[in-house]
Amino acid sequence: MKPLDALGELLDNQVLVRLKNGIEVRGVLKAFDIHINLVLDDAEFDDGDVEKKFKTLFLRGDMILFVS
Amino acid sequence: MKPLDALGELLDNQVLVRLKNGIEVRGVLKAFDIHINLVLDDAEFDDGDVEKKFKTLFLRGDMILFVS
Amino acid sequence: MKPLDALGELLDNQVLVRLKNGIEVRGVLKAFDIHINLVLDDAEFDDGDVEKKFKTLFLRGDMILFVS
Amino acid sequence: MKPLDALGELLDNQVLVRLKNGIEVRGVLKAFDIHINLVLDDAEFDDGDVEKKFKTLFLRGDMILFVS
Amino acid sequence: MKPLDALGELLDNQVLVRLKNGIEVRGVLKAFDIHINLVLDDAEFDDGDVEKKFKTLFLRGDMILFVS
Amino acid sequence: MKPLDALGELLDNQVLVRLKNGIEVRGVLKAFDIHINLVLDDAEFDDGDVEKKFKTLFLRGDMILFVS
Amino acid sequence: MKPLDALGELLDNQVLVRLKNGIEVRGVLKAFDIHINLVLDDAEFDDGDVEKKFKTLFLRGDMILFVS
Numbered sequence: 001m002k003p004l005d006a007l008g009e010l011l012d013n014q015v016l017v018r019l020k021n022g023i024e025v026r027g028v029l030k031a032f033d034i035h036i037n038l039v040l041d042d043a044e045f046d047d048g049d050v051e052k053k054f055k056t057l058f059l060r061g062d063m064i065l066f067v068s
Numbered sequence: 069m070k071p072l073d074a075l076g077e078l079l080d081n082q083v084l085v086r087l088k089n090g091i092e093v094r095g096v097l098k099a100f101d102i103h104i105n106l107v108l109d110d111a112e113f114d115d116g117d118v119e120k121k122f123k124t125l126f127l128r129g130d131m132i133l134f135v136s
Numbered sequence: 137m138k139p140l141d142a143l144g145e146l147l148d149n150q151v152l153v154r155l156k157n158g159i160e161v162r163g164v165l166k167a168f169d170i171h172i173n174l175v176l177d178d179a180e181f182d183d184g185d186v187e188k189k190f191k192t193l194f195l196r197g198d199m200i201l202f203v204s
Numbered sequence: 205m206k207p208l209d210a211l212g213e214l215l216d217n218q219v220l221v222r223l224k225n226g227i228e229v230r231g232v233l234k235a236f237d238i239h240i241n242l243v244l245d246d247a248e249f250d251d252g253d254v255e256k257k258f259k260t261l262f263l264r265g266d267m268i269l270f271v272s
Numbered sequence: 273m274k275p276l277d278a279l280g281e282l283l284d285n286q287v288l289v290r291l292k293n294g295i296e297v298r299g300v301l302k303a304f305d306i307h308i309n310l311v312l313d314d315a316e317f318d319d320g321d322v323e324k325k326f327k328t329l330f331l332r333g334d335m336i337l338f339v340s
Numbered sequence: 341m342k343p344l345d346a347l348g349e350l351l352d353n354q355v356l357v358r359l360k361n362g363i364e365v366r367g368v369l370k371a372f373d374i375h376i377n378l379v380l381d382d383a384e385f386d387d388g389d390v391e392k393k394f395k396t397l398f399l400r401g402d403m404i405l406f407v408s
Numbered sequence: 409m410k411p412l413d414a415l416g417e418l419l420d421n422q423v424l425v426r427l428k429n430g431i432e433v434r435g436v437l438k439a440f441d442i443h444i445n446l447v448l449d450d451a452e453f454d455d456g457d458v459e460k461k462f463k464t465l466f467l468r469g470d471m472i473l474f475v476s
Contacts, residue, residue: 002167002169003167003169003173003174003175003194004169005167006175006192006194007194010194019133020157020199021088030069030074031069031071031073033070033072036196037071037104039069039071039074043136045134055136056136057135058071058074058075058135058136060104061196062130064196065155065195065199066181066193066194066195066196067194068179068190068191068192068193089224098205098210099206099207100207101206101207101208105207107205107207123272124272125272126207126210126211126214126272127269127270128268128269128270130266131269137302137303137311138303138305139303139311141303142302142303142328142330143330156293156335172309197332198334201291201335202331202332203329204315204326204327225360234341234346235341235342235343236343237342237344242343243343249406258408259408260346260408261407261408262343262346262350262407263405264401264405264406266402267405273438273439273447274439275439275440275441275445275446275447276445278438278464278466279466333468336468337467337468337471338453338465338466338467339465339466340462340464340465340466359473361428370409370414371409371410371411371413371414372411373410373411377412377444378411379409379411379414383476385474394476395476397474397475397476398414398415398418398475398476399474400469400472400473402470403473
């Protein structure tokens with residue numbers, strides 16, 4: 001198994017994404033690529049005090065620390 | 069679906085772009101590439117106190133955190 | 137021997153991963169690639185005060201300092 | 205249209221370039237490449253207190269945030 | 273001679289590795305690659321107050337400042 | 341014209357190089373490559389209080405902000 | 409002439425290397441590559457208060473600001 005296979009198994013599932021700056025994003029994983037660019041549906045972006053919601057969110061891969 | 073396809077679906081739509089430094093930019097997505105370089109029309113750049121407006125804005129991809 | 141061979145010998149073993157920001161993650165190494173992207177099972181993420189547990193954790197390679 | 209096409213349309217026009225550190229540079233766009241390296245003629249570099257002027261300025265692309 | 277040849281001559285020898293953040297690691301160099309990923313055996317990781325020991329340590333190359 | 345052509349026109353001329361950390365270097369441009377690595381002859385490196393002089397200076401391209 | 413040719417002319421000569429964090433290293437240049445990885449013999453590493461000496465030092469290129 002390669003690491004990207006683990007992302008493949010998470011497709012259409014609710015995931016937690018932690019960014020390098022500590023911000024956490026939750027949503028349904030709809031797409032990923034080798035740069036770890038992600039698309040999340042029904043995403044919740046926890047920006048400290050405020051939680052923002054997005055129907056579809058494209059996240060650039062180079063700011064991602066982990067996906068679970 | 070790949071993540072860039074999600075950007076493709078946003079073409080000619082109003083998008084919100086958040087930069088890695090927290091700055092938010094809004095505008096109509098006119099173009100993107102694999103580096104996530106973006107072109108926004110009628111862009112509003114929220115620079116803390118002041119909001120600046122640009123008819124056409126070329127944004128370098130490596131400063132982008134998300135697009136929605 | 138190449139460095140990635142050493143990671144190969146750690147597959148299915150309990151490993152300690154230290155991130156560049158000092159955070160430590162423990163878990164069973166299930167996958168890795170040439171970018172040092174890792175997949176850990178039964179991962180414990182030591183985020184200062186709180187220790188978070190994840191059944192499966194995808195860690196982006198460019199934040200990793202060492203694996204042991 | 206690709207993002208670099210938008211830069212192409214700006215050739216020989218007065219542009220505003222904002223760097224990642226907030227510094228703004230104005231000038232006539234004379235050249236660009238895929239790294240977003242730029243050449244500006246009659247460039248004004250707004251370095252906080254002092255504004256410096258350059259007949260021709262080569263700007264390395266990786267410090268650029270946007271061009272408009 | 274190329275720089276990597278100098279690393280090759282250090283194989284199976286005790287080396288000192290200094291990371292970009294100033295941390296020093298000592299151990300026996302067992303493997304390296306073109307990214308300067310290293311494997312050290314019997315590694316001592318000097319983390320400020322505490323010195324940690326590892327039987328085998330995989331160090332990601334992009335945090336390394338020098339090897340001697 | 342491409343941006344590197346502009347550097348080519350500066351060969352054997354006195355140039356001002358500004359680094360990303362604000363340090364300025366002056367000298368005669370003798371060589372450059374696609375990484376914007378530069379060689380300056382009779383270089384003056386303005387390191388805050390002290391100005392240092394070098395007969396020949398090899399500057400790594402990734403620290404360069406602009407050349408003029 | 410290309411910039412790396414200038415490094416080639418410095419082989420077997422005493423050089424001064426300045427790192428991006430301001431640290432200076434002196435030694436005899438024995439090897440370099442396109443990443444500007446360097447090998448210095450009889451290297452003196454000026455770490456603020458203390459000057460450390462190394463018979464052979466492998467320096468990773470991406471921390472180097474200049475060589476002279």
